[in-house]
Structure formats: C-alpha cells, structure tokens
Amino acid sequence: MFNKLFxxxxxxxxxxxxxxxxxxxxxxxxxxAVVLIALWFLVTSMGWIKPIFLPSPxxxxxxxxxxxxxxxxxxxxxxxxxTSLGRVMGAFFLAxxxxxxxxxxxxxxxxxxxxxxxxxxxxxxxxxxxxLPLVIIWFGIGEFPKVFLxxxxxxxxxxxxxxxxxxxxxIEQIHAAYAMGASSRQIxxxxxxxxxxxxxFTGMRIGIGVGWTTxxxxxxxxxxxxxxxxxxxxxxxxxxxxxxxxxxVIGFFALIFDLLxxxxxxxxxxxxxxx
Amino acid sequence: MTAPMGxxxxxxxxxxxxxxxxxxxxxxxxxxxxxxxxxDFVVALGASGCGKTTLLNLLAGFLSPTQGKLLLNGQPxxxxxxxxxxxxxxxxxLPWLNxxxxxxxxxxxxxxxxxxxxxxxARNLELVGLKDFHHHMIYQLSGGMQQRVxxxxxxxxxxxxxxxxxxxxxxxxxxxxxxxxxLLDVWQHTHKMFFFITHSxxxxxxxxxxxxxxxxxxxxxxxxxxxxxNKRFLETRDARAIKSSADFIKMRETILGIIYGDERAAxxxxxxHV
Numbered sequence: 331m332f333n334k335l336f337x338x339x340x341x342x343x344x345x346x347x348x349x350x351x352x353x354x355x356x357x358x359x360x361x362x363a364v365v366l367i368a369l370w371f372l373v374t375s376m377g378w379i380k381p382i383f384l385p386s387p388x389x390x391x392x393x394x395x396x397x398x399x400x401x402x403x404x405x406x407x408x409x410x411x412x413t414s415l416g417r418v419m420g421a422f423f424l425a426x427x428x429x430x431x432x433x434x435x436x437x438x439x440x441x442x443x444x445x446x447x448x449x450x451x452x453x454x455x456x457x458x459x460x461x462l463p464l465v466i467i468w469f470g471i472g473e474f475p476k477v478f479l480x481x482x483x484x485x486x487x488x489x490x491x492x493x494x495x496x497x498x499x500x501i502e503q504i505h506a507a508y509a510m511g512a513s514s515r516q517i518x519x520x521x522x523x524x525x526x527x528x529x530x531f532t533g534m535r536i537g538i539g540v541g542w543t544t545x546x547x548x549x550x551x552x553x554x555x556x557x558x559x560x561x562x563x564x565x566x567x568x569x570x571x572x573x574x575x576x577x578x579v580i581g582f583f584a585l586i587f588d589l590l591x592x593x594x595x596x597x598x599x600x601x602x603x604x605x
Numbered sequence: 606m607t608a609p610m611g612x613x614x615x616x617x618x619x620x621x622x623x624x625x626x627x628x629x630x631x632x633x634x635x636x637x638x639x640x641x642x643x644x645d646f647v648v649a650l651g652a653s654g655c656g657k658t659t660l661l662n663l664l665a666g667f668l669s670p671t672q673g674k675l676l677l678n679g680q681p682x683x684x685x686x687x688x689x690x691x692x693x694x695x696x697x698x699l700p701w702l703n704x705x706x707x708x709x710x711x712x713x714x715x716x717x718x719x720x721x722x723x724x725x726x727a728r729n730l731e732l733v734g735l736k737d738f739h740h741h742m743i744y745q746l747s748g749g750m751q752q753r754v755x756x757x758x759x760x761x762x763x764x765x766x767x768x769x770x771x772x773x774x775x776x777x778x779x780x781x782x783x784x785x786x787x788l789l790d791v792w793q794h795t796h797k798m799f800f801f802i803t804h805s806x807x808x809x810x811x812x813x814x815x816x817x818x819x820x821x822x823x824x825x826x827x828x829x830x831x832x833x834x835n836k837r838f839l840e841t842r843d844a845r846a847i848k849s850s851a852d853f854i855k856m857r858e859t860i861l862g863i864i865y866g867d868e869r870a871a872x873x874x875x876x877x878h879v
Binding site: 500502503505506508509510511512513516521524525527600601 | 665666667684685686687689690691693694695697698699700701710711714715742743744758759761762768
C-alpha cells in the first residue's frame with residue numbers, strides 16, 4: 331500500500347528527476363500535528379481513555395490557567411518557568427564560554443586534546459541521572475549542583491562540536507594565511523575560529539536541546555520550584571493534567587530556543603553550506 | 606609599483622618522504638636546480654607524481670628540503686612569508702569575508718591601517734577585473750571570479766614571487782583562456798617572478814617564459830625550454846593565432862611525447878629501499 335509513496339514517478343515536463351524524498355514536507359507535518367490533537371480531543375471526549383491516563387485538552391488548558399493565576403506546588407507557573415529558564419540558560423552560557431574555547435584548543439593543541447579527550451569521551455554517554463547522586467554528595471542541594479548537572483550535559487556536545495569545527499578549515503586556507511604573513515595566533519583567531527563557527531552553532535543547538543532534556547533530572551532532588559519539579563511533584567499525586575501541561579511548556583521553550591538559534595545562525599553565518 | 610626585487614635559487618635540492626609501507630622512503634625530488642629572476646614566468650609541467658607540488662611547497666616555505674638550499678634574495682627560505690604569494694587550485698578564500706575583505710586580509714594581518722589597505726586592495730581588484738564586486742560574498746561568485754579574487758589577494762602583500770598550483774584546473778575552458786590572458790597582463794604589469802604549475806601542455810606553452818618539464822620516480826627536472834609565446838601574445842593580443850601556429854603545435858607535440866613516455870612508464874611501485 332506504501333508503493334505509491336516511494337515509487338519513482340516518471341519525469342513531468344519542466345521538472346528535474348529528483349533525489350528520493352525530495353520536496354516540501356511542511357504540510358504533511360502540519361497534518362500530523364492536527365490529526366494527533368484531533369485524536370486527543372476525540373478519545374478524551376468520547377471517554378475511551380480515563381482522565382487519569384490522558385486528561386482532555388480542556389482540563390490541561392484549565393490547569394494552565396490555574397497554574398498561571400493561583401499556582402501549583404506553592405509557586406505560579408511564571409515562577410516555575412523563570413527558575414528553570416535561569417538554570418538552563420545559566421548552564422548554557424557557562425558551557426558556551428568554557429566548552430567552545432576548550433573544544434577549539436582541543437582541535438589546535440595536542441596537549442589540551444590529550445588531557446580533555448578521555449574525560450569527555452568517558453562521561454559523555456553516561457546518563458545524567460547516573461552521576462546526579464555524586465554531584466549532590468559533592469556539591470550539596472543548593473542551586474549550584476542543579477546548574478552544574480545541566481552544564482555537564484551541555485559541555486560535552488558543545489566541546490566536541492567546536493573541536494570538529496576546527497577540522498573544517500582547509501589546509502589551503504591555512505597555507506594561504508601563512509603566505510600572507512600570518513602568525514600562528516592570527517591563524518587561530520582569524521581563520522580557524524571563523525571556519526569553526528558553523529559547527530560551533532550546531533553544537534549550541536544540540537547543547538540547548540540537551541540542557542532542556544537534563545532539566546527534569548536536575549530538579550529531581552531537593553527542589554521546591556521549577557518546571558521539572560512541577561512535573562515530578564504532580565506525578566506523585568497522579569495529576570496527569572499538570573504533567574502534560576508542564577511537558578508542553580518545556581517543549582514550547584525548547585522549540586523557541588531552537589528557532590531563535592536557527593535564526594541567529596542564518597543571520598550570523600550566511601555562508602554555511604554554501605562553500 | 607615598488608616590489609622587493611630579488612631572485613630565487615634552488616640548489617641541489619632533494620626531498621625524501623618516509624614511505625607508508627615497507628619502511629623504505631620515496632624520493633619526491635632529486636637534485637633539483639633552478640634559478641628564477643625578476644620577470645621570469647616559470648611553468649612546471651609533468652605527469653602526476655613528478656614533484657611539481659613538492660617544488661612549489663618548498664618555494665612557499667610549507668616544506669623544508671631534505672638536502673640542498675633554497676635562497677630568496679640570497680637569504681635561505683625558512684618558512685612561509687608575505688614575500689611569496691600563493692594561489693591555490695581550490696580558491697582557499699575565506700567565505701565569511703567579502704571580496705574586498707578577502708583581498709585586504711594579508712595587509713590587515715600585518716596591521717596596515719584601513720584606508721591604505723583598502724586603496725591597495727581596490728587597485729588589485731581593478732587589475733583582475735573585479736572593480737564592481739567589492740561587497741560580493743565569495744559564494745556569490747563564479748569559479749573564475751573566485752580565482753580572480755585569489756590572484757588579487759596574493760598580489761596585495763606585494764610579494765616578490767607569485768606561486769600558483771594549478772589555479773585553472775577547476776575552471777571551464779573558456780574561463781581558463783580569459784584568466785590565462787589576465788595572468789599575462791598581471792605579469793607584464795607587476796614584473797614579478799611567477800611560478801606556475803599545470804597539467805595542460807597548451808597552458809604551459811602559452812604562459813611560460815621558461816618551461817621546466819618534470820618526470821616522476823624520482824621527481825626531477827628533465828627538460829628546460831625558453832619560450833616567447835607569452836610575449837607574442839602581449840604584442841599581438843591574438844591567443845588563437847598563437848596557439849594554432851606551426852611552432853606552437855610542434856612544441857606541444859614534442860612535450861606531449863615526453864610526458865606520455867612518463868605516463869606509460871608508470872605502474873611500478875614508487876618505493877625505493879634505502
């Protein structure tokens with residue numbers, strides 16, 4: 331039955347024979363979203379699924395209004411959101427100012443690469459939940475260990491991206507700069523760092539995504555505020571409407587930040603993918 | 606133009622690379638001697654593996670010889686420097702800078718103030734026919750225009766010598782002929798030393814005032830010819846007439862014979878046990 335979707339069609343006049351999967355898929359994605367939401371309305375309004383497993387969209391919306399005005403778990407939604415935003419953004423900027431220089435240095439310096447490579451490669455695949463207890467034992471239950479956990483999760487992909495970015499400079503570009511009298515320091519700042527920018531931006535996008543993913547883990551222990559805490563707290567009372575509302579809010583901010591970075595990338599790195 | 610004038614000598618140069626297998630070594634260049642004077646347009650031609658690019662890397666200072674000496678102005682070449690500009694096969698321009706910024710890049714690195722470096726860069730861009738493209742980004746240009754920027758950029762530091770490693774290999778035939786003529790104009794205008802690598806016999810004959818033919822295994826200079834086709838072009842401006850003249854064709858066949866002989870002899874391993 332899927333034959334039609336995958337079948338290569340004969341060339342229509344004026345069209346070039348394309349690669350498989352070519353063409354715009356935005357409308358299909360929009361349809362998927364609309365169908366899923368419609369299904370959500372359908373199964374809840376028909377009572378096919380109990381509200382404790384899947385509350386209706388109206389219940390989630392009401393919960394959102396309630397959380398916004400009166401608050402849930404002792405804080406308003408705005409307070410939860412600002413707390414979590416502060417943690418994720420704090421960790422993100424901390425990672426940005428440390429991971430990018432270290433990643434670039436790993437690309438251009440044998441010693442730095444030798445020192446950091448085993449550390450990053452060892453902890454990178456570990457789930458943050460696995461080293462969360464250690465972070466708490468070491469740094470206690472204040473604000474720092476929460477930011478630090480998110481920071482660790484963001485650091486690895488950003489450093490790896492910056493290091494990979496260094497490799498995207500061609501030897502001809504470096505030779506050309508040397509033949510114009512550049513010093514090694516100028517080669518790094520004027521050529522290698524600029525050439526690495528597209529990859530660094532990709533690392534930032536991956537990093538901010540990972541940051542939101544790690545948020546709930548960071549707010550698991552000894553939190554009294556935050557979107558992750560709000561979701562976990564609600565789960566203990568089987569308040570599925572708050573859980574879903576929290577997930578949607580987290581998803582919304584993750585999406586906004588990704589779109590923002592994508593836009594910045596287009597403005598700041600117009601040459602990406604063109605040379 | 607006030608160019609730092611001088612000559613370049615390559616004396617008894619050998620380059621040996623360690624081989625990847627068998628623990629032996631590859632002789633990339635063997636006993637190469639070459640004198641280049643101001644105003645010389647030296648073209649190196651030869652089958653792949655003959656050491657053309659190795660020789661260029663030596664002149665640029667990207668590589669040190671195993672034996673022998675390279676002198677520029679009587680001073681040994683110890684590394685790359687702004688007295689030798691390089692134009693690459695792939696343009697090697699910086700895509701985050703526009704045409705003007707790419708051209709003035711070398712002077713910016715040297716701390717030359719903005720108005721002065723803009724003046725120099727603008728003059729070189731005009732020389733290569735890109736007067737109206739200062740603000741274009743590199744990816745908005747055709748391959749031929751990118752190579753023009755590469756030439757303008759290499760000239761901006763006012764080097765004594767311009768080194769070109771097959772700069773036209775990736776261009777289509779028509780663009781190639783235009784850039785060839787442009788190069789001869791730049792050569793006549795600047796009177797610098799040019800060292801140019803190519804695979805194309807016709808290009809080599811048309812451009813060079815001296816042609817060195819190189820052979821592989823081991824890489825060495827086997828024949829040297831003094832040529833005047835480039836001067837004939839600068840007088841007559843008729844490239845087609847020169848390239849179809851009897852002496853040009855005769856010369857072309859002679860040199861093709863040498864190179865085809867090398868290509869046929871290929872196929873033996875390049876490893877020499879030392």
